[in-house]
Amino acid sequence: MMSLYRLPPLPTIREIIKLYNLRAEKQLSQNFLLDLKLTDKIVRKAGNLQNAHVCEVGPGPGGITRAILNSGAEELLVVEKDTRFLPGLKLLNEASMGKVRIVHGDILTYRMDKAFPRHLQKAWSDDPPNVHIIGNLPFNVSTPLIIKWLEEMANRTGPFVYGRTRMTLTFQHEVAERLTAPTSSKQRSRLSIMAQYLCQVKHCFSIPGRAFVPKPEVDVGVVHFSPLIEPKIDQPFKLVEKVVRNVFQFRRKYCYKGISMLFPEEQRTKLTEQILTSADVEPTLRPSALTMKHFQGLCNAYREMCEQDPHLFSYNFREELHQKKVKRNQDTQKTPQITLS
Template sequence: MSLDNLPTLSETVKIHKLRANKTLGQHFLLDMNVTDKIARLAAPLDGVSVAEIGPGPGGLTRALVQNGAEVLAIEMDDRFLAPLDDIARASGKLRVIHGNALKVDIGKELDGEIKIVANLPYNVGTKMLINWLTATPLFWSQAVLMFQKEVAERVVASPGDSAYGRLAILAQSVCDTRLGFEVPSNAFSPPPKVDSAVIVLEPLPEAKRFRDLKLLGEVTMAAFGQRRKMLRKSLKPIAKKYGVESESWCETCNIDPQRRPETLSVAEFQILAGALKNE
């Protein structure tokens, strides 16, 4: 059997009587033009190990193996194991772990160059991204991920953008980020209430990555917790925690304490965090 002889995705869904589980954030991506486009964003894939999270009936999985990837698919819903097994037997390039991706150490499961390519479940996508950004060591060379459009915009946002905040600063302290393309809701079955978008993350050289993401996360959480207030006000709680005064802390970093958090660059937030660490 080859992939070309498998039932179409729509036929697969009918054969196995599959329905999306809303509690798991499932929406089936059945448009092969979109799945192929995602796989091409991750190219080249020949000889590359790819981790795919929540493959569902396997649309993106098919595109990845057709483009040469050796795929590890992590799926917690046992309804999808049979159609995924069909892909595994037809391609010889797929291994499936039945379990919770949050509990799988991808870096230990795969060898060689590792990429993460996934249409992430809406309800845990952000948590997974933070886990991958903070992995030590950083085991992946590229991530091509689909999120709700609003979340994707938060990852790639620049200072001054309405979506700019903690997630952009954490992601861009580890990676170059860019928006790949947007995906309308009608590409899914059933269609979600919002559009989606695919983003590409490529790790910065190790020397350019900010190492203490936990502390940076604390600083950004304080700052954007009161994003309409000036830094001298919004940073007071964390300044007190670390035994400093918010205005003098900002001034030591050559940052005007009257600025608002959305105006600071990623580098300026790193300077603030670095100064706290040295206190």
């Protein structure tokens, strides 16, 4: 149920932009969303925010900020890197009678584990806490940020010290499709597995690029993340990430090609056959055709193999290729040049 609280009359977002002479910076991937019907719709997809504690990432001129405040949130923490937006956010803080806490900083380094009062913490197996993350993310930070948050979700650190904190975020349409892509779809990728093994991921709706100022070349997808009580793969995040990354690095080839690169060359054939058999994975499946159960089997088998050979996890075939290339160059330089006199 929506709160009866509404912000007092304020300048429009366009007027705020004009008042403070704000321009979206291309190098920061900034795109302003001015349509308040759309900002309201994004906030509604986050769920009931009555008395909630919310962190908004990159509020910019404050369109989504207003929608969050109008939804009845008890406290709104905004993390904004760009100093030009701070005066407009201070205006919203005054209008909301001090509900906005402004942090001038980078969300990639901000300590989210200290963002909210400890009394909001809930056990992981309980219902989610009344804590939400919402943001219209700049394109250049969206993928590294969601990977960082997924790792913190797996480790129950960062914003997940409070429990199963939910997130509602915007991404380039293509990234939103990857995050939610089902098995065998063309968009199925590393990002699909990393998100879906930890969360229920829902592509809520798309926003046409023309709704933003300046208009980006792509449309935008709004994605909602609800952390699962039990992850679909019960292995450390770094191990899952390594297996998934290797599988998808040759996405157009059969899956055994990427899986084989988990192992040093001299053991490659034997260990690849061993992991495929143990995980019950058909070697000629394409990476996109592997189910979550297949990835669970591969990660479990790889963990056992790493326990038998502790050096295996640190093996990186790209590093091996680089060392071979360096050695070839050194050998070439050592070869005496034969000249005809």
